[in-house]
Amino acid sequence: MFxxxxxxxxxxxxxxxxxxxxxGEEGESTAEADESAESSxxxxxxxAASGEAQTVTFWHSMGGAGQEALNGIVEDYNASQDxxxxxxxxxxxxxxxxxxxxxxxxSDSAPTxxxxxxxxxxxxxxxxxxxxxxxxIDADGYDMSSLEENIINYYKLDDTFYxxxxxxxxxxxxxxxxxxxxxxxxxxxxxxxxxxxxEASRAITESNPEMKGFALQAYGWLWEQLLxxxxxxxxxxxxxxxxxxxxxxxxxxxxxxxxxWVENMVNDGTFANYGTNxxxxxxGFLAEDVSMFVQSSASSRDVIDNAPFEVGIAYLPHPGExxxxxxxxxxxSLWMIDGKPEAEQNAAWEFxxxxxxxxxxxxxxxxxxxxxxxxxxxxxxxxxxxxxxxPQLQVTVDQLQxxxxxxxxxxxxxxxxxxxxxxxxxxxxxxxxxxxxxxEYSNAVERYNQAIEQANQARGGE
Amino acid sequence: xxxxxxxxxxxxxxxxxxxxxxxxxxxxNFIKGILFLLPSIILFSVFLFYPMMKTVYLSFFLTDASGAxxxxxxxxxxxxxxTSSIFLKSFKSTFLFVLYxxxxxxxxxxxxxxxxNEKLKGVGIFRTIFSxxxxxxxxxxxxxxxYLFNPTMGLLNExxxxxxxxxxxxxxxxxxxxxxxxxxxxxxxxxxxFLILLGGLQSIDQSLYESANIDGAGYFYKLRRITVPMLxxxxxxxxxxxxxxxxxxxxxxDILTQGGPQNETxxxxxxxxxxxxxxxxxxxxxxxAVILFILILLMTALQFKFGEKKVHYQ
Numbered sequence: 001m002f003x004x005x006x007x008x009x010x011x012x013x014x015x016x017x018x019x020x021x022x023x024g025e026e027g028e029s030t031a032e033a034d035e036s037a038e039s040s041x042x043x044x045x046x047x048a049a050s051g052e053a054q055t056v057t058f059w060h061s062m063g064g065a066g067q068e069a070l071n072g073i074v075e076d077y078n079a080s081q082d083x084x085x086x087x088x089x090x091x092x093x094x095x096x097x098x099x100x101x102x103x104x105x106x107s108d109s110a111p112t113x114x115x116x117x118x119x120x121x122x123x124x125x126x127x128x129x130x131x132x133x134x135x136x137i138d139a140d141g142y143d144m145s146s147l148e149e150n151i152i153n154y155y156k157l158d159d160t161f162y163x164x165x166x167x168x169x170x171x172x173x174x175x176x177x178x179x180x181x182x183x184x185x186x187x188x189x190x191x192x193x194x195x196x197x198x199e200a201s202r203a204i205t206e207s208n209p210e211m212k213g214f215a216l217q218a219y220g221w222l223w224e225q226l227l228x229x230x231x232x233x234x235x236x237x238x239x240x241x242x243x244x245x246x247x248x249x250x251x252x253x254x255x256x257x258x259x260x261w262v263e264n265m266v267n268d269g270t271f272a273n274y275g276t277n278x279x280x281x282x283x284g285f286l287a288e289d290v291s292m293f294v295q296s297s298a299s300s301r302d303v304i305d306n307a308p309f310e311v312g313i314a315y316l317p318h319p320g321e322x323x324x325x326x327x328x329x330x331x332x333s334l335w336m337i338d339g340k341p342e343a344e345q346n347a348a349w350e351f352x353x354x355x356x357x358x359x360x361x362x363x364x365x366x367x368x369x370x371x372x373x374x375x376x377x378x379x380x381x382x383x384x385x386x387x388x389x390x391p392q393l394q395v396t397v398d399q400l401q402x403x404x405x406x407x408x409x410x411x412x413x414x415x416x417x418x419x420x421x422x423x424x425x426x427x428x429x430x431x432x433x434x435x436x437x438x439x440e441y442s443n444a445v446e447r448y449n450q451a452i453e454q455a456n457q458a459r460g461g462e
Numbered sequence: 463x464x465x466x467x468x469x470x471x472x473x474x475x476x477x478x479x480x481x482x483x484x485x486x487x488x489x490x491n492f493i494k495g496i497l498f499l500l501p502s503i504i505l506f507s508v509f510l511f512y513p514m515m516k517t518v519y520l521s522f523f524l525t526d527a528s529g530a531x532x533x534x535x536x537x538x539x540x541x542x543x544x545t546s547s548i549f550l551k552s553f554k555s556t557f558l559f560v561l562y563x564x565x566x567x568x569x570x571x572x573x574x575x576x577x578x579n580e581k582l583k584g585v586g587i588f589r590t591i592f593s594x595x596x597x598x599x600x601x602x603x604x605x606x607x608x609y610l611f612n613p614t615m616g617l618l619n620e621x622x623x624x625x626x627x628x629x630x631x632x633x634x635x636x637x638x639x640x641x642x643x644x645x646x647x648x649x650x651x652x653x654x655x656f657l658i659l660l661g662g663l664q665s666i667d668q669s670l671y672e673s674a675n676i677d678g679a680g681y682f683y684k685l686r687r688i689t690v691p692m693l694x695x696x697x698x699x700x701x702x703x704x705x706x707x708x709x710x711x712x713x714x715x716d717i718l719t720q721g722g723p724q725n726e727t728x729x730x731x732x733x734x735x736x737x738x739x740x741x742x743x744x745x746x747x748x749x750x751a752v753i754l755f756i757l758i759l760l761m762t763a764l765q766f767k768f769g770e771k772k773v774h775y776q
Binding site: 099102123273276284287416435447457459 | 524525526527528529532533548612613614615631633634635636719720722723724725736739740741742743745
């Protein structure tokens, strides 16, 4: 009898445990839901507040000054009309955001629209989770030709816009005008070629041993830009635009020119090594540890505002024996996610169109240093005034507009580009730390080609 | 054969009945045991065994960006790993990292624990300070160290400069990066290790020390002959946990170096993350995960085989 009772108790106990587990899981899943979509609560409150406003969830990767500017734009938009309520959610860097998106794609937690960097273009298209913007352009009869030509060149593939360009920047060279003057260099004539940069670096270090001449973050994006600026392709088959790329597109001479340039400065002792950390590089520049560095124009507002000296902005350097070809559009575009209700998508489309208007673009350009993708924005009062106050902002615009349109400056398309960047970053770091140029270069090329090959194989293309 | 003595038959019957009863109890006990284990078996299967099988399965495939399998490649992922100089470097860095961290963490924590175990006035304050790193999240601690290591305004380089030495590229110099990450990790691990060791010290029977005192034993003799042997189960636990933690280090790498410079701090777990969530090569990432699993399993088994012999359980 006792035993039977015991068994009964046991079974009862088990039930409790299982029930507890069950509720535990439930707790987890609700917590998850809370986390992944803060919007859901905002959604309902938003709806309650403005009647029938259509909510749009917008994932972005703008931190710092960019986030402030973007939030301002979103708030203005929400206040300007009642039909659409946009919830902008910061999801970390482009890489992180893309990872999160891949995890929730196809579920209810997926956003309505997401901002993704330019090299994610091909993997977004291949993912099958997106709806090409072209569908909305056609349905709406929207005119995209008002946008900057170079931007259209990058984002238009086979006459189709898959995503809406939004924030675009190019790399520029920032330099310390005061330091240039102290070293007897002309602050109004910044170095243009690799050789001139080397020379200026030597002059700077000679006049002030505490200051290094030049810094280049080990950043794959800058590598791509330095290639494009000498007219070199990143991938074969016209940068992967003609057909899927099967190997690298640059020649040994083009690739090594960058490695040698850096090595010369490392040997001269004029190069400041900040590794892969862009923030440290900027901090070093602001603390007058280094006189020149190359970085995205998107930081220009930050740098100009925070520097205790006069900042100059110059074009991206190129090897002396080559003509300057120009730069590739960097930055990100906005993607419409497939599988969302039509009303929600249309609301997101309205917001995307709002972002292209000259006023918004002018505000965005001035607030961050990204370009206005709509050139009319430069005629807006905000932009005109800002350019008067900070003529440096104008340089970033000129550099893009002077860019020669070619496959090199249209930029490469392939889904393995993030991996390729890491390969080049590792190689550059090795050179910064005194590695052998020939060896590091050939290793990097081999790994780059391997990554391309593997990506093609994974797609089942072979 | 049928001439069974009537006397033994009842005995055999009894034996049989007894056997049957015993078997019945055995099955019942077994079922009971399983019932007790069921909750954890279910949880483990859902959250551990299934993902583990899935990882092994994925490691034989190439995948697309969403992780869906595309091409079966057999052992290719594994072969590529073992011929890749980058992975072999990860392997080496991981072992070096474990080697830097585990002994240093345990020795420093033990030292602090022995100090804090003395009955002094206000020792509670020190105990709180020594264990306080336990309350700091990996992210917060890493950011804190990131500033200490900062080449422009970092405190460490300022001190070096003050002493007339040249600043070190803590996180950019391949010779220093792994050391810098190790220092951070040791600092973070000390809190937890200290607390466990202090707990172990406090549970040692005081009468042992008393009788040693009567025998006139010195401080270090007592430390060597009483404290360390009596603490050995705790030390063994701490050793195992620290080693496993060191193998699984991720947060501080992601914040401090992102695996750089030149893949010097690209420990296996970080390399798995990069492979899967930056390069979207879930197959290769799974293969690395399987290798890491086997590695930790082997290490733990070795520890139990050789380390446990030296452990003195009361």
